Amino acid sequence: MVCDACKQQQATVHLTEIVNGQMTELHLCETCANQKGAQVESHFGLADLLAGLADFSKGQDVEPESSSKSCANCGMSYDDFRKVGRLGCSECYGTFRRSLSGLLKRIHGSTHHMGKTPSRLVKPSRAKSELAELKRRLERSIEIEEFEQAARLRDQIREIEREQRAKNKKTDK
Amino acid sequence: MPKELDQLLKQTSEWLRGVGPVSDIVMSSRIRLARNLEKFPFATRASDETQDDVLKATKEGIKKAPSFQQPLVFEMAELDEVDRLFLVERHLISRDHASFPDHRAVVIGHGEAVSIMINEEDHLRIQALQSGLNLRDAWSVIDAIDDELAEVIPYAYSTDWGYLTCCLTNTGTGMRASVMVHLPALVMNKQINKVLHAISKLGLTARGLYGEGTEALGNFFQISNQVALGRSEDELVENIERILKQVVEHEQSARENLLTNNRLQLEDRIWRAYGVLRHAQTISSNETLDLLSAVRLGVDMGIMKQVDRPAVNELLIASQPAHLQKLQGSKLSAEERDAKRAALIRRRLGAQE
Numbered sequence: 046m047v048c049d050a051c052k053q054q055q056a057t058v059h060l061t062e063i064v065n066g067q068m069t070e071l072h073l074c075e076t077c078a079n080q081k082g083a084q085v086e087s088h089f090g091l092a093d094l095l096a097g098l099a100d101f102s103k104g105q106d107v108e109p110e111s112s113s114k115s116c117a118n119c120g121m122s123y124d125d126f127r128k129v130g131r132l133g134c135s136e137c138y139g140t141f142r143r144s145l146s147g148l149l150k151r152i153h154g155s156t157h158h159m160g161k162t163p164s165r166l167v168k169p170s171r172a173k174s175e176l177a178e179l180k181r182r183l184e185r186s187i188e189i190e191e192f193e194q195a196a197r198l199r200d201q202i203r204e205i206e207r208e209q210r211a212k213n214k215k216t217d218k
Numbered sequence: 219m220p221k222e223l224d225q226l227l228k229q230t231s232e233w234l235r236g237v238g239p240v241s242d243i244v245m246s247s248r249i250r251l252a253r254n255l256e257k258f259p260f261a262t263r264a265s266d267e268t269q270d271d272v273l274k275a276t277k278e279g280i281k282k283a284p285s286f287q288q289p290l291v292f293e294m295a296e297l298d299e300v301d302r303l304f305l306v307e308r309h310l311i312s313r314d315h316a317s318f319p320d321h322r323a324v325v326i327g328h329g330e331a332v333s334i335m336i337n338e339e340d341h342l343r344i345q346a347l348q349s350g351l352n353l354r355d356a357w358s359v360i361d362a363i364d365d366e367l368a369e370v371i372p373y374a375y376s377t378d379w380g381y382l383t384c385c386l387t388n389t390g391t392g393m394r395a396s397v398m399v400h401l402p403a404l405v406m407n408k409q410i411n412k413v414l415h416a417i418s419k420l421g422l423t424a425r426g427l428y429g430e431g432t433e434a435l436g437n438f439f440q441i442s443n444q445v446a447l448g449r450s451e452d453e454l455v456e457n458i459e460r461i462l463k464q465v466v467e468h469e470q471s472a473r474e475n476l477l478t479n480n481r482l483q484l485e486d487r488i489w490r491a492y493g494v495l496r497h498a499q500t501i502s503s504n505e506t507l508d509l510l511s512a513v514r515l516g517v518d519m520g521i522m523k524q525v526d527r528p529a530v531n532e533l534l535i536a537s538q539p540a541h542l543q544k545l546q547g548s549k550l551s552a553e554e555r556d557a558k559r560a561a562l563i564r565r566r567l568g569a570q571e
Contacts, residue, residue, distance in 0.1 A: 118257055119260075121262075130385070131262045131339070131384050131385050132383075133263035134257060149379065149447060153390060153448050155447050156378065158390050158447060160393070161391070161450075162375070163375050164365040164368040
C-alpha cells in the first residue's frame with residue numbers, strides 16, 4: 046500500500062477516524078507520519094498509533110525483537126503485540142524488555158517510574174525515607190558549608206542507592 | 219433490573235454538583251488508575267475462566283478494603299443495555315465497558331465519587347471524581363483507596379517501569395488525570411484550536427464529553443495528561459492544574475471580551491437558546507447539549523437569572539438517552555425520546571420561572 050500523503054513510500058502507519066459515523070482511513074509512510082505527528086496525535090489516541098509504532102523497528106531507538114519470540118506466561122508473540130498494540134500480561138514486559146524500553150521512551154520520554162510504589166512493597170524497606178532524610182541533611186550541610194560532613198553523607202547516600210539497585214534487580218527477575 | 223441502580227437516578231452525579239473551585243468553567247476533575255494482577259493475562263489474552271478468576275479475586279479484595287463499606291456492585295452482563303448506558307452517561311463506566319459486558323463488573327462507592335471497573339482493558343480501572351477544579355482532592359481519595367487495595371491484591375509492578383498495564387501509554391503511574399471544562403467563549407471567538415494545540419505541546423490532550431473518540435459536544439472538553447511514566451503523580455497533577463488555570467483565564471477573558479464587544483449578539487444567542495429549549499416540541503440530544511451550553515454560559519455570566527446552575531447540570535444528564543428512558547420507566551424509540559426530551563426540558567425550565 047502506498048502512502049496517502051506522498052504517494053511514493055510504502056505506508057506503515059494505518060489510522061482510522063470516525064466522524065459523525067463516517068469512517069475514514071489514512072495510510073501513511075513513516076516520514077509523512079512523523080511530519081504529521083503533532084496533528085495526528087491530537088486527533089487520534091496515542092494507543093492507535095502504537096500498533097504502527099511497534100512496526101518502526103528500524104527506527105533508531107527501538108531494538109528489533111525476533112518476531113517468533115513469545116511470552117512464556119501468556120503465549121503472546123512480538124508479532125501479536127505488533128498487530129494489536131496491547132500486551133498480553135505483566136510478564137510480557139520482561140519477555141520483550143528491550144523493545145519495550147525503546148517504545149516507552151518514545152511514548153513517555155522516559156523509562157524510569159517516579160511515582161508511587163504498591164503499599165505492601167513499601168513497608169519492608171525504610172530505605173526510601175532514610176534516603177530522603179540523608180539528602181535533606183546533605184543539602185543543609187552544603188548550605189552551611191560543612192563540607193566534611195557533606196562528603197560523609199554523600200558516601201552514605203551512594204552506598205544505600207547501590208544496595209537498592211542491587212535489590213531491585215533481584216526482585217525484577 | 220437492580221433496585222440499587224434506580225437509586226442512583228435520585229441523586230446528583232458527583233461531576234454535576236456544580237460546586238468547587240472555578241465551577242463556572244470547570245465541571246469536574248477525575249483521576250483514574252490502571253492496575254493489573256501479577257501474571258494473570260490481560261483482557262487481550264485472557265480466557266473466560268481467567269477473566270472470571272480475576273473478577274472473583276478483585277471483588278473479594280475490594281470487599282476487604284475499609285473504604286468500601288457498602289459498595290454497589292453490578293455485573294455488567296446482568297444489566298440491560300439501557301442500564302449500562304445509564305452508567306456511561308453518569309461517567310461511572312466507559313463506553314467500552316458497556317459495549318462488551320461479559321465477565322465485567324463495576325463497583326461504586328463514596329456516593330458516586332469512586333468507581334472501579336473490573337476487566338476493562340486493565341483488570342482494574344479505579345476512578346475518583348470531584349466537582350470543580352479539584353484534582354488534588356481526587357488524588358488523595360484515590361491514593362488512599364489504591365493503598366488499601368494494594369494490601370490485598372497483588373499488583374503487577376516493576377521498580378523500573380512502575381505499574382504494568384495492558385497498553386504502554388499507561389505504563390508507569392497508570393494514571394490519567396482529566397478535567398472537564400466548558401469553553402463556549404473560546405469556541406465562539408475561534409481561539410479554541412490554538413488553545414488545544416498549545417496544551418498538546420505541553421503533554422496534555424483534549425477529548426470530547428465522553429472520552430476517547432467522542433466529539434466536543436456542547437463545548438465540553440476533557441483535558442488530560444498524555445504521559446504516565448517518568449513523573450510522579452503529584453507532578454502530573456500539578457502540571458495539569460497549572461495549565462488548566464491558564465485555560466480557565468483564557469476562557470474568562472474571552473467571556474469578558476464578548477461582554478464588552480459583542481454583548482447584544484451574545485445575549486441574543488443565549489436567549490434564543492433558552493427560547494428553543496423552553497418551547498421545542500421535539501429535540502435531539504446533540505441539539506440539547508448545544509443549547510444547554512449557551513444557557514449555562516448565560517447563567518455563569520449572570521445574564522440569565524431564572525435558571526440556576528444545578529438545574530442546567532441536571533438537564534445535561536437527564537436529557538441523555540438512557541436517563542430519559544430510566545426517568546420514563548420504559549424503552550423509547552429515538553423519535554419518542556426526542557419528544558419526551560423536549561417535554562422534560564419544557565417542564566423543568568418552566569418550574570424554574
